[in-house]
Amino acid sequence: MSGHLDEPLTLSCGATLPNRIAKAAMTEGLADVDDRATEAHQRLYRRWSRGGAGLLVTGNVMVDRRFLERPGNVVIDGNGGRDELQAWAKAGTEGGNQLWMQISHPGRQASPFSTAQLLSPSDVQLRLGGMFTQPRPMTGDEIEDAVRRYAEVAQVARDCGFTGVQVHAAHGYLISQFLSPVTNRRTDSWGGSLRNRARFLLDVVNAVRGRVGDDFPLGVKLNSADFQYGGFTLEECVQVSCWLADQGVDLLEISGGNYEQPRLLGVAGSKQSASQPASTSTLRREAYFLEYAAAIQARAPLPLMVTGGFRSRQFMADAVGSGECAVVGLGRPLCVDPELPLGLLDGSVDQAVAWEDKLRLGPGRLLGPASPVFLLKLVNVQGQMAWFYQQLLRLAAGDDADQRMGIVKALVRHNIEERRVGRRRHFARQI
Numbered sequence: 001m002s003g004h005l006d007e008p009l010t011l012s013c014g015a016t017l018p019n020r021i022a023k024a025a026m027t028e029g030l031a032d033v034d035d036r037a038t039e040a041h042q043r044l045y046r047r048w049s050r051g052g053a054g055l056l057v058t059g060n061v062m063v064d065r066r067f068l069e070r071p072g073n074v075v076i077d078g079n080g081g082r083d084e085l086q087a088w089a090k091a092g093t094e095g096g097n098q099l100w101m102q103i104s105h106p107g108r109q110a111s112p113f114s115t116a117q118l119l120s121p122s123d124v125q126l127r128l129g130g131m132f133t134q135p136r137p138m139t140g141d142e143i144e145d146a147v148r149r150y151a152e153v154a155q156v157a158r159d160c161g162f163t164g165v166q167v168h169a170a171h172g173y174l175i176s177q178f179l180s181p182v183t184n185r186r187t188d189s190w191g192g193s194l195r196n197r198a199r200f201l202l203d204v205v206n207a208v209r210g211r212v213g214d215d216f217p218l219g220v221k222l223n224s225a226d227f228q229y230g231g232f233t234l235e236e237c238v239q240v241s242c243w244l245a246d247q248g249v250d251l252l253e254i255s256g257g258n259y260e261q262p263r264l265l266g267v268a269g270s271k272q273s274a275s276q277p278a279s280t281s282t283l284r285r286e287a288y289f290l291e292y293a294a295a296i297q298a299r300a301p302l303p304l305m306v307t308g309g310f311r312s313r314q315f316m317a318d319a320v321g322s323g324e325c326a327v328v329g330l331g332r333p334l335c336v337d338p339e340l341p342l343g344l345l346d347g348s349v350d351q352a353v354a355w356e357d358k359l360r361l362g363p364g365r366l367l368g369p370a371s372p373v374f375l376l377k378l379v380n381v382q383g384q385m386a387w388f389y390q391q392l393l394r395l396a397a398g399d400d401a402d403q404r405m406g407i408v409k410a411l412v413r414h415n416i417e418e419r420r421v422g423r424r425r426h427f428a429r430q431i
Contacts, residue, residue: 003317029072036081113422164217383407
């Protein structure tokens with residue numbers, strides 16, 4: 001009934017995904033005051049594990065306690081928590097699925113509630129309503145230290161029972177900042193040419209592989225493009241994908257965009273790159289990045305996971321059956337229906353609810369996420385994200401989703417909670 005979705009996939013490292021549906025990474029915000037995993041992680045991932053997806057990818061686990069994507073991130077940085085990580089891994093694999101830890105550093109996209117000084121390849125400030133300060137360029141020693149941290153966290157993941165790791169190189173976080181000419185204006189060996197801009201990513205992948213071994217799944221999440229003037233392009237993505245294939249990456253997840261261009265949410269930002277226009281066919285397609293994946297697939301010999309926009313079972317099955325992707329990534333729908341993969345696999349569900357189409361400030365284009373008024377667009381996008389965060393928190397508490405919650409209420413709750421969690425952290429925000 002599920003077409004090709006229930007077929008297993010054996011990766012080059014020898015590990016096997018039991019089916020072609022994956023829960024893509026979504027930041028959880030559930031860590032304790034010492035940035036460690038909690039029982040809420042166990043409840044949430046046990047529920048998702050029993051929900052049928054063959055692969056679960058965690059929300060980004062930070063490599064440095066000084067720099068958080070948001071308050072409540074789990075961090076592995078000399079803060080203990082091994083027992084909690086083992087319990088999380090055990091709960092998240094109850095269904096016989098793979099559970100991969102996503103490893104990340106936010107760079108300039110660090111939360112102001114948890115980070116005193118932002119770091120980035122260069123001092124290019126994130127322009128988003130004044131929420132982010134100007135970052136300081138990283139020194140060579142700091143870059144090398146970050147590479148080491150990624151590798152150490154990967155080894156901890158393996159030691160604690162996670163079945164794989166994914167290096168986050170997309171969505172405008174630190175590795176993505178190194179890849180993009182917009183945020184990487186360095187003139188040393190870490191900037192300039194694409195090879196130099198990709199050096200940080202390739203060094204991280206090499207260091208991680210050296211720690212976890214050849215028999216442990218290693219994935220990378222990469223932008224198909226930044227969708228910004230002068231940013232990381234599809235052509236550059238294809239070349240980087242080839243380099244990653246040469247380094248033995250087992251699964252490449254394709255996404256796109258960043259905080260300024262939230263294409264990962266199916267929404268364009270304030271400016272669209274003239275060199276990366278969305279084609280009419282792409283706008284009509286259900287999956288945002290499938291056409292970009294085709295260009296990568298044509299040259300890079302490694303399996304692709306495509307995340308963003310998939311909602312119908314037939315479309316998912318066709319994408320896998322045609323070879324357009326090897327794995328379908330689902331995110332936001334699983335915040336509302338954690339058992340959705342089971343329904344897709346047994347054929348009892350034909351269509352996931354597109355909640356993002358229902359969540360808006362009000363009727364009409366002006367009050368929707370495609371509003372021509374940037375402030376209204378921003379509130380819509382952030383309100384939608386907050387709504388899904390709130391549903392995720394409910395699942396982690398053992399409750400069901402609250403489908404009647406509005407996005408304004410969700411956004412207010414989210415901002416209050418972010419400040420509360422940021423203030424309660426034991427770690428001093430010093431650099």
